[in-house]
Amino acid sequence: MITAHSVTNFLMKKRRFAINLKIFSMPYAVWLFLFSVLPMVFVLYYSITNSENNFTLENFFEIKNYSRTFVRSIVFSSISTLISFLLGYPAAYAISKLSKKLQKIVIVGVILQMWISFLLIIYSLMTIMESNGIINKFFNIFGIDCPIINTKIAVIIGMVYGSLPYMILPIYSSLSKLDVKIIEAAQDLGAGKLKIFTKIIFPLSTPGVLSGFLMVFAPNMSSFIISKMLGGSENVLIGEVIELKFLGGQYNPWSGSAIAIILMFFIIICTSVVGYLIYYKSEK
Amino acid sequence: MIHLQLASDYLLLIKRGDNLNNNILSLKNICMQFGNEVILENLNLDVSKGQFLTLLGASGCGKTTILRIIAGFLQPLKGKVIFENKDITNLPPHKREVNTVFQKYALFPHLNIFENIAFGLRVAKKSKQEIENRVSEMLKLVGLSRMAQRSVNNLSGGQQQRVAVARALANYPKLILLDEPFAALDLRLKKDMQFELKKIQAKTGITFISVTHDQEEALSMSDIVVVLDKGKIQQIGPPKDIYNEPKNAFVADFIGESNIIDGIMLEDYLVKFVGKKFKCLDKGFEKGEKVDVVIRPEDIKLVSPDAGHISGVVTSSTFRGVNNEIIIDVDGFKWMVQTIEYKNVGDIIGLGISPEDIHIMKKSKYSSEIGDYSSFSDEFFNEKEEICH
Numbered sequence A: 001m002i003t004a005h006s007v008t009n010f011l012m013k014k015r016r017f018a019i020n021l022k023i024f025s026m027p028y029a030v031w032l033f034l035f036s037v038l039p040m041v042f043v044l045y046y047s048i049t050n051s052e053n054n055f056t057l058e059n060f061f062e063i064k065n066y067s068r069t070f071v072r073s074i075v076f077s078s079i080s081t082l083i084s085f086l087l088g089y090p091a092a093y094a095i096s097k098l099s100k101k102l103q104k105i106v107i108v109g110v111i112l113q114m115w116i117s118f119l120l121i122i123y124s125l126m127t128i129m130e131s132n133g134i135i136n137k138f139f140n141i142f143g144i145d146c147p148i149i150n151t152k153i154a155v156i157i158g159m160v161y162g163s164l165p166y167m168i169l170p171i172y173s174s175l176s177k178l179d180v181k182i183i184e185a186a187q188d189l190g191a192g193k194l195k196i197f198t199k200i201i202f203p204l205s206t207p208g209v210l211s212g213f214l215m216v217f218a219p220n221m222s223s224f225i226i227s228k229m230l231g232g233s234e235n236v237l238i239g240e241v242i243e244l245k246f247l248g249g250q251y252n253p254w255s256g257s258a259i260a261i262i263l264m265f266f267i268i269i270c271t272s273v274v275g276y277l278i279y280y281k282s283e284k
Numbered sequence B: 001m002i003h004l005q006l007a008s009d010y011l012l013l014i015k016r017g018d019n020l021n022n023n024i025l026s027l028k029n030i031c032m033q034f035g036n037e038v039i040l041e042n043l044n045l046d047v048s049k050g051q052f053l054t055l056l057g058a059s060g061c062g063k064t065t066i067l068r069i070i071a072g073f074l075q076p077l078k079g080k081v082i083f084e085n086k087d088i089t090n091l092p093p094h095k096r097e098v099n100t101v102f103q104k105y106a107l108f109p110h111l112n113i114f115e116n117i118a119f120g121l122r123v124a125k126k127s128k129q130e131i132e133n134r135v136s137e138m139l140k141l142v143g144l145s146r147m148a149q150r151s152v153n154n155l156s157g158g159q160q161q162r163v164a165v166a167r168a169l170a171n172y173p174k175l176i177l178l179d180e181p182f183a184a185l186d187l188r189l190k191k192d193m194q195f196e197l198k199k200i201q202a203k204t205g206i207t208f209i210s211v212t213h214d215q216e217e218a219l220s221m222s223d224i225v226v227v228l229d230k231g232k233i234q235q236i237g238p239p240k241d242i243y244n245e246p247k248n249a250f251v252a253d254f255i256g257e258s259n260i261i262d263g264i265m266l267e268d269y270l271v272k273f274v275g276k277k278f279k280c281l282d283k284g285f286e287k288g289e290k291v292d293v294v295i296r297p298e299d300i301k302l303v304s305p306d307a308g309h310i311s312g313v314v315t316s317s318t319f320r321g322v323n324n325e326i327i328i329d330v331d332g333f334k335w336m337v338q339t340i341e342y343k344n345v346g347d348i349i350g351l352g353i354s355p356e357d358i359h360i361m362k363k364s365k366y367s368s369e370i371g372d373y374s375s376f377s378d379e380f381f382n383e384k385e386e387i388c389h
Helices: A004-023 A026-047 A058-097 A100-115 A118-129 A134-141 A152-176 A180-188 A193-222 A225-230 A238-247 A253-283 B002-022 B063-071 B113-123 B128-142 B157-169 B187-204 B215-221 B239-244 B249-254 B376-388
Strands: B023-034 B037-048 B052-056 B078-083 B098-101 B175-179 B207-212 B224-229 B232-237 B259-267 B270-273 B276-279 B289-295 B301-303 B310-319 B324-330 B333-339 B348-352 B358-362
Touching (some): A026 A058, A026 A253, A058 A100, A058 A152, A058 A193, A058 A238, A058 A253, A118 A152, A118 A225, A152 A193, A152 A225, A180 A193, A180 B098, A193 A238, A193 B113, A225 A238, A238 A253, B023 B207, B037 B207, B037 B224, B052 B063, B052 B215, B063 B098, B063 B175, B063 B207, B113 B128, B128 B187, B157 B187, B187 B215, B215 B239, B224 B239, B224 B249, B232 B249, B249 B259, B249 B289, B249 B358, B259 B333, B270 B289, B310 B333, B324 B348
Parallel strands (some): B052 B207, B175 B207
Antiparallel strands (some): B023 B037, B224 B232, B259 B270, B270 B276, B289 B358, B310 B324, B310 B348, B324 B333
């Protein structure tokens, strides 16, 4: 028999069940707090104090000494983002045109790289680009001797290498979601292949492109291992500076924290702008 | 005398020329096959200018394939597509003066209503002023003038369809194709949109070719209905002819309800079925030829058992709003009758059939497939058995 009491009882049980579910997310919340939020608080604290534990904003002005490095970071990560877009878009487009079965195989191929430790990839890039590496040996045949390692090009190559899957995947996902009927409609209305691409396919894939930009630009902006291993002493990036302030010879966690905060805000602003663009595009 | 002959020849020529010009589209011997499955078999179809033509058939009959061949999305295996006396069989879709209203409208989600309609015009590089004028004309035509800048993503089904129609019309095409245009709309809206679309067609004078499985829609909207089954045209004609004079059992069964009975043509105007002789209006059959006799359920009058030609027992009676649908068992053959009278199950009644209610068809391969009005579950089990065999 259904009574008001039994109904409320049932609903109560349901509610309790919903509350119980939340408990399962607790371990991650604790993890997040311990290893993300708390360190962030420390970084913030360090950035506004000095070695005597007194409040100061001086740390932030130190960025002046690294303005060139900061700009270099922006330029490098912009260039590498652009290159990985130019390489990644056609690749994603080509993949989306394959048969469903082949698509899966190729996508696994793209992801494969993400399964390998990036440090390993960097080491192998180092050996390839060294003066004894394959590339330079190949150049030597023609009497040229120019190892790529420790140049800007090496850093860009390293960045693009690491970025490509993160550029290809979101673009591919937005391209593969494209409705064939919409393309047919454009064709039906008189659009040739080029017009279909510029007026339909590309605009509809911009959310994927933007999120690709995000996923590539931000990590490259703060990366230090690539420039450290492949860039030599002339191509120091802002991430490397921060590392040196904490672990290196220029030990100064206070100014290191301040630079990290500035970098974080810069990335937050960039991502917010792009995020807004994605939202605007998909909602419109 | 000779002059007269020449004059009549000349007249004939003009007439034929007229006919040639009147055909906006001709499909000639179209064959289509996907793998081993034959979709279209040697299909021929002429469409006159300004007509509203509907391709009617159940799913899988090849109607959508025909539409896609006309639009250019599919290449026929054999045969030709003639558009305004030009062979366009190998022309890609974007070079054809044909526009399509897609089944789920396929509007461009990143463009607003105005830009959706303007798409074809922009591709054709029309001037800004012309685009502006044409789009507002189209918006007015479909009654969306106030919504030009709205996104297409939050529109109702009816509004989306209006945009799709406006977009297809904006290029002033000579032919519009509609792929199940009302399938996504609810009944009420469907009726409204059918009426509006018909009005738009009459106003613009553009030839429309529509594809549907909805016989009511086909009958109420079209000038010409083409009934298709298994890749073959079963009958072409105005809706009235299709309904009143179906050519075979398939058409009679697919369009509206019909009682289809085996009969024998005794002589012109005289047919025998259920063991009795009936006067009819049909002639031109051989004496003793086996035929299918069609009698529409709404044409049968209910009379007292002894006054009718046939009598039987009511086995089911269903209230349908405008009328009652009763099934009457006459010696094992189930007849359907639509009437405003109410009868109880078990009543014994007579069926009155007048000569003008009888329509005679030649036997076809469908004759054996289409049975009487046994209940759905009966038919279901029969079909199951057939599959088992």
